[in-house]
Amino acid sequence: AQSVSQHNHHVILSEAASLELGCNYSYGGTVNLFWYVQYPGQHLQLLLKYFSGDPLVKGIKGFEAEFIKSKFSFNLRKPSVQWSDTAEYFCAVDPVGSQGNLIFGKGTKLSVKP
């Protein structure tokens, strides 16, 4: 079965530290890839997405993600986190042709200490 795994359940960082959140998926075909963020008390918001082209995609608020096809990975990165980045981050995969059936990872909670 198709699945998405996010390696870290909870990550705690100090401000200005660099961030990398792992995401791996199991699906052999073409996929669209997404990272969503959920700030405390708010709804899921799209952070960035990859459909095709340059495997390094840039999103909002200084986030970027790199698609490595050979590793079935789509890791999220940010060079220097801020306290306001405290949130839960979800990786999601949309197998092309699945008519929008997003498969979500379990999420990674990021806590940034001021």
Place this chain on the structure above:
Amino acid sequence: GAVVSQHPSWVICKSGTSVKIECRSLDFQATTMFWYRQFPKQSLMLMATSNEGSKATYEQGVEKDKFLINHASLTLSTLTVTSAHPEDSSFYICSATLATEQETQYFGPGTRLLVL
């Protein structure tokens, strides 16, 4: 743009009653709406996909008679949990896509249901 709302944001009901949750696209027409369920510390699980004017497509294991979905217009989809039981208590989230951007889903804030 692409704002999705849900109503109510939370609801408490007695076992055996039915609960209706609304999902609206506020500033766009949604060709497709999705309903998800999220358990604590779990990922979102897709329940069903609904297109305006047609029957919803349910994921395997989701009872269509239990979770009634109506997508009456391009801006409104409803999920009715019929004869709710405590095990139906969960966080229900809807999402919608634009006709011009069908690969990207925009999410509502979710509805927390507690069945006593």
